[in-house]
Amino acid sequence: MTEKLRAAKSKAASLLEQESIIEPASRLQSLRDRDTLTRFDRDTDPDLQADEDSSFAARLKFRDAARRAAKDKRAEAGLPTAEEAYNFFTFNFDPEPQQQRRKKRQSRRREAELEREHEGEEESEARDEDAPLVRDEEEDLFIIDQSAQDFLEVRRAEYIGYSRRLQRERETLFVPSMRPVPASSKLPENVRPRYLEEEGLYVGERPHVCLTNQNILENRILKQAEGRKWFGDDGCIIALPDPIKESSSRPPLFHLEDELDPALQAVYRKALKTKHVNLYIAGMGDPQADYQLDVDVSGLIFSHHPLFSREHVLAARLAQMYDQHLTRQHKNLTRLLTDKVTQKCASKTKLPALSQVTQQRIAEYKHEVRHTRQLRDVEQEKDRALLKSIIRVWKELKALRDFQRFTNTPFKLFIRREKVDGEQDEQEFENDIMAEVSELEAEAEEDYQRKMSEYRRQHEEWKSWKRKQKALKKKQKKKRQQEEEEEDEEREEELGEEPEKPEPPEKPDTGDLEEQVREKAARIRRKPGEPVLIPELTVSGPITPNEQCPRAEFARREDVAKRALFIKVLYNDKEVSRTDSRTLNMDFRVHFGQIFNLKIVNWPESIKLQVFESVGSSTSQLTEVCVPVPESSVLTGSAPFEEMEFSSNQRVTFNHEGVGSGVPFSFEADGTNTQTLLTSGKLSCCVSWAVGEDDVPLAPPSSQPGGGMYSGHRQMDAIACIGASGLNDMKKLGKWAAESRLDPNDPNNASIMQLLSVVSSGDVAVPEYFRLEQLQEEFNFLSDEELQRSRRFRLLRLRSQEVPEFRHFKCVPSMEREVSEKVFQDYEKRLKEGEIIDTKEHIDAHRALVAKYLQRVRESVINRFLIAKHHFILSDVVSEDEVPSIGVLGWNLFKLAEPKRPLKPCRKERKKVTAQNLSDGDIKLLVNIVRGYDIPIRRPYASKPPASAKSGRSFTEPFTAPVSSQTPQQGSEWPFGQVTPLVRPFVEVSFQRSVLQTSTAEGPNPCWNEEIVLPFSAPNGDYSSTSLQSVRDEVFINIFDELLYDVVEDERERGNTIHTRIERHWLGSIKIPFSTIYLQSRIDGTFKVSTPPVLLGYSKERSLGSEGGYDAVRSLSEGTFLSLFITIEPQLVPGDTVREKFDSQEGERLLIASEVFEKEASGRFPKRPCLTTVIDINGKTVFVTRFIRPLNPPQELLDAFPNSPQETAEVVARYVSLVPSLPDSVSFAGVCDLWSTCDQFLTLLAGDEEEHAVLLCNYFLSMGKRAWLIIGIAIPEGPTAYVLTYEQNRYLIWNPSTGQHYGQYDTFCPLQTIGCLISSDNVWFNIQPYAAPVRMSFDVSKPNLWKAFFSRAFPDPGLSSVQPEGLVYRHTDRAVAVELQDRIEKVLREKIMEWRPRHPTRWNRYCISTLRQFLPKLELSGGREVAEEHRLELQSLLGEYRISGFPLHLPFSEIRPIIEAVHSTGVHKVEAPNVEFALAVYVHPYPGNVLSVWVYIASLVSAH
């Protein structure tokens, strides 16, 4: 039972497995799958259902049985009853399902007990369904019986036995066998497999396939129709070579860490001759290029063979000599040379012996004739000897044949005699001999002559020596007593060795000569009359047959017959083919006549033919012959056969008649006269390049280097002489041809001769230069010059180079003709001017030189700057509004809540405009003239009351009302009761040729408050910041006094008409450069007006204490002031200074420290300039303290006021201010300040505030003052440098450009902000709350007020100064000054006349002379007021004139600024009819070429 159970279990398990295979997903052991399980059980397993209901299953089975029974019934007659059948089947089948069911149950029980109920339900359901079926069945039994034949057929399960199946499969299926296929079946009948590899052709390696697989494949293919086409000639399946490479085609490159780029590294290779570089013929890649060498082996002739009999040896020798004879005859050298001799003799005689050249030619001819004759003699001798030896050998041969009594060789020699005409022959012979003799005679004669002359010369020498000796001996006798010792030495010296006495040469013996010639002729020549012997060798002789020969000979012949020869052809040491073996004939000649076609891939290196000899089965190599590789021009068909001689050093001996090889043998019977012969012979073959079907030579291109592979028949002529490369050089070739005296008649040289003639006539010019871009010149469109000539291109190029003249060129014409030559005139002029110094503009050469130098420095700096300008930073390109920080935002919010104060307006920040979107007319200069202070007032002409009264009256009438309103305050001071205005000033602003003026105000303290708008146009319409920075225009603000003169002539009209003439008198001016306005964007403040020291007709006396409020302030300063506000509308973005880092010689630490210092300073006080490093004139960064060093001022200045240090200081300051000022930010367009040292500054005589300040500071230091350099901001200069001194417990601020000094508490001190102080050892930055000098302390020792650069943390490294030790001043020549003075005066006079084109200009000489005297006084007083005295003087002299005028004081740099200054005063504009002018110029020289120029200009109007 347990066994049964186990079996059932296993069965059930297997069943389950089957189920799981059917639907594995349903077997998952989860609750979710349960449903599936049950359904599966019910639906897909009818067996299980059958288990549940055995009767149902049984019935089904019965149905089957019934069907089968019905079928059987048809087959057999007997029918079992239904009952029987039923019983039978039920009995048989019943227990099986029962068991199954139980098994199932058991297995299930374990797996899923939970399912039980559910399943049970289902089962019951199934039973319910089945119930009616069961009932039906019992009725159907009969029906089945009837219908079994109709519907059903019972069949046995079909099964075919294994063996039968195999058999059937064998019929339909084909299984290829794994056995190898015999080769015969793979190839067509009667074809031997052909292995390409053995034939020397390259066959790639086949891909590896398992042998069994290959066999299967072969078997299968062979069964196919046309199966054989898959097999190649070698019987293998056609396969491409294995495509898999063994190694990677891109092997990894290994390189070291630092050598990153292998492409750039050169591989060093020794200069080795590479052997296998050209192994493959170039161009093998393309299919057309197949090359074929034809090797034609025609035959072999042995000149000696071990099997030679003695007769053979002789016969071979005979044949050889006969061959030689034939070739000689063919060449017929003797005849050729003879002809040559006669020819040359003839041509020699033809030549006229006149000139030097022909003489030389004759000598050459003689030489040649002699040489040729010698050659001919040698040849003749050889001919004769050959003939003789032929005959001798023939005789020997005959003797041998007689001796051995048989013949081995068929050779037979006949000697034919040719009769000659005896007489003629003799004649010729004689002639020849005579000619030779005569020639020899001539030669001997010549030789004798030469020797004679030599002898004579020597004899002469000897004689003279003799004479000298005699003379010497006489002298010696005379002087012997006196100077014995010296004489001895001299004698020894003079005499030297005694020359030999020359022997006279012998006369040549002519008779002897003839004998010699005759003897020689007899030796080498045919005797006259003797018949010509011509040998003829035939091979017609009979050979003794074998039977008649002796034994030894017979053995030899047998041996010969056994031998066979064949030749192997080796190409590049590889055997490619071999000839058929041929037996050796009796005559030892082998004919092969085979041609081998070698299709070659490799470059031919060697072609060898190996001769093999086989005796029976053993073969031995006889020899090896190397055949040269033919030139590519050697083609089949045209190539001649060549006979290659070969020999072998094998030792062979025989015991028969064969003489052997390498062993001695003898012809003589007694064994003497032995000789040893080696196997040798000639191989006749021909190697040439094949010709293709379409007559294309299948030869590789000849450009391939042959590597010294010249073919045998190639004559080593010219190439050997001058090298192959020389062939290209025609000159060399020509030279070689001339040197080697090529015979032009020689047909061998014909081609060269022709070539040379072509060359000499055509003269092929070989360029003697190397060209980098080959063929460039040949394909050029046009020449460089043409390209250069193009004006348009030049214009375009200059524009892109930003040459100043063309930088702003907007449009360039598209046509060449539209560009006129004029465009370049300015540019070319400037280029030319570079060298020429304009002496008119610059007065003395020194200044011109300086100007030139300055120009050059400027250009170099500008170029540098232009480069730097192209380096953009982000802010240059991207304009980005800054995101307001929280603090700013909060402050703005707070401001919103502020109470509005409309009565206190404040300026709004204007929007800045970038330079790009500007054009002409967009920019305006706004000048707001607020008010003036202390304008000079008119001085009444006290001495001449009538005049002043008159003038006074003329004013009164039209201006009564306004004047009267003012007069209550001022009028009281005037001595006259009349209401005369003190002054009626107005301001005129001129800028860029546009002049505008304010309305006229009254009084010395006028208030205009007017805005003047001036248009601004940038140069060339370029509004970029660099261009704007370099604008050199200045804004002139002039104050004039307006005077009205009544010009009414007729008193009667006075009531009705007003005729007044306006006169303007210049009172003073302010100059403000545009660059200052541009860089500062606005200028606001009160400026001192520069007024002339003397103003005729005006007094600077203050209107005493009238306006109380201002007095306190004004009393501190002197002079006239003007309140201004200047700005540019719209506001422009000032250009940045250069960011470029200049190289420096300062220490790295110092540079970093200075950078940090400056950054910190600008961070805390952005408005205060801080300067630690500057750029010197060489463009190097230099620490600023290096510029400060005590330097001596000119001694003259110190001597001027020895007692007053204050005065001296002022004089020094004045001297410094006299050095012309040149703002370098203008000249070096925004580059930044360039600082020059003091000596450079004094040499250049130009510089801006810094240079002045440094010089002044250094002077003060040397004078023992405590002085500092102030870096600050002043108006109108902007950022500038001043000098601070400390004297007498107060600080003085010096303006170095003007020479003025201010006290610390001076309100009108132009210095507004002090950034830092610089001394020679430190820099202090101002960290006080205020920067105005009035409100700050200058005590640099207080660290909370001044931050020092060098502190304890970073001590001064001890910087040396860049300044020189001391300054050397040249004394300026007075005469130069006078000359300059005259010239300036002349120029100015001309100019004034020029400016007054419509009025005559009269000069008052008297006044001029007075002014001239006055000017030096002014200079002496240093420009201080000496006016009163001077005025009185003038007044007394020119009483009847109304004078207005003033002296102008300028430092001298050029004439142009002087002219401008004069022009700006407007003196020339006086248009009174009777006006006269006075002009005086004075130039005062200071040391160091510093010149102070005074121009006194005045207008005089007659008072009448």
Next chain:
Amino acid sequence: MAELHIIGQIIGATGFPQKSLFCKWGVHAGGAWRLLSGLKEGQTQVDIPQTGDMAYWSHPIDLHYTTKGLQGWPKLHLQVWHQDSFGRCQLYGYGYIHVPSSPGQHRLQCVTWRPLGSWQDQLAEMFVGGGPQLRSSDLIYSGADRYRLHTVGMGTVELELCVILRHFDRYGVES
């Protein structure tokens, strides 16, 4: 006096592993060519595209050449660089392209390549950036020894060039 105007732009680049790219470019012409005006080399901005694969530069090129021969027709060489999030720049590709010789507008695509270093280099490149670069950029367009380089293909740069020829017909060059 044949003249050649090259007017166009470097539009942008696609197909590079990273998107934040910029390009250095230059024009190389033979000895017969003379630049009349315009910049023959330059560098674009860094474009960090927010969408899409393509980095757009739209960098203008405007050159005016004159020539006395056809040899050495100008060619444009490019270097594409990648700027990573740390602001470091790294080479991403070299490429060159001939300026078209027919007049008119041309849309060009220049494929680029980059030298591939040793495996150490590649490893370093993966982690710390950088990478091998050509020592001399002439190699981009001369390419004498390029076969010895190990390179890897990078993306393409798109260009648009308008070519204007002038007076070439005078010298028998039909355009």
